[in-house]
Amino acid sequence: MTYNGDVTPGGAPAVRELDRLTVTKVSVGPMDNNAYLLRCHDTGEQLLIDAANEAPRLLELVADGGLATVVTTHRHMDHWVALEEVVAKTGARALVHADDADGLPIPAEPLRDGDTVRVGDCELEVIHLVGHTPGSIALLYRDPSGVPHLFTGDSLFPGGVGNTEQDPQRFGSLIDDVEHKLFDRLPDETWFYPGHGKDSTLGAERPALPQWRARGW
Template identity: 40%
Template structure:
């Protein structure tokens, strides 16, 4: 956090996850816009992995940064919590699959990238397998 501030930026976090950081400058909200230079980045609240999980869509691009919400092959870890699994599936379906077109590039917090079009056909498979 100090390095972020030293670089001239503020630290934002979602209220649901605020206790995870020792300090922050502002709370991020769903459907907010973060401006960094000429970039406009839209916030998307995607609970499931954590209560405050967020994804970020760069305006005017097909780029969707999903953190630990969506990966190639399925949703992120919900730590064997059935309620959180239902939450992450609903979040992916309602906040990603229904909002972004097939060509949207999904960039997870780690690992390989994918697209909405590559993952959407597998939603029911994920529900059936339960993770």
């Protein structure tokens, strides 16, 4: 079945098979948060992006493959409700950007811009995007056999950047980071996976960048 990234709370996961990595997307309630389980084909190692909620469901997704790492994209509570339980039951490492570490319910290892997070033989680049929160991050996987894959948390969605609560300084920081660190660096075919809702590509969103900047959100 062709992956399109459309998931609903309580619905079936969407599974995307890449050459070296499997990406499983699931939506958890009550706020329709996306969580992403990445599994390295060669080693079987697994990494979870955002243990948002519904710990039993996430643990069922992990199954008996074990979980090495949980990366939290930012400190907002709807992205870590299940973190403590998932880490306690799997022994996974918890990682978050240093500037958002104080917002999590458990201690987490600090990440910084440019760091590399491994899942088996695959590498994810940490990209710091300041504005939605001080320590928001995206994770970039450069598929050697295909297009780049970008997990953007709440910093980039189809139709605009993340919520900056009508703060001009925060919006300016986020739109600058998203434009320069993502759109300026990565090709149009880059597929991105946000913290809520549907996926998109940078190419589909690129023409609207001037409109986003002009409207201020």
